[in-house]
Amino acid sequence: MTAMRRKGMTYPAIGRAMHRDHTTVINGVRQAGRYAARDAEYAQFVDALS
Numbered sequence: 001m002t003a004m005r006r007k008g009m010t011y012p013a014i015g016r017a018m019h020r021d022h023t024t025v026i027n028g029v030r031q032a033g034r035y036a037a038r039d040a041e042y043a044q045f046v047d048a049l050s
Contacts, residue, residue: 001025002032006050 004014011022011029018025036043 001028002036002046003049005029 001014001018004017005011005025009017011025014020014025015022032046036046
């Protein structure tokens with residue numbers, strides 16, 4: 001989700017692609033951001049995807 005968002009996709013578009021509601025996508029992106037702030041290796045992994 002985070003990589004898709006960084007590529008410029010909207011929350012509703014990501015939700016449709018993943019068969020989820022856009023609010024689920026918003027929550028997932030926020031959680032990934034919080035996790036990346038605590039874990040440098042995860043942050044590098046996400047950066048490599050996008």
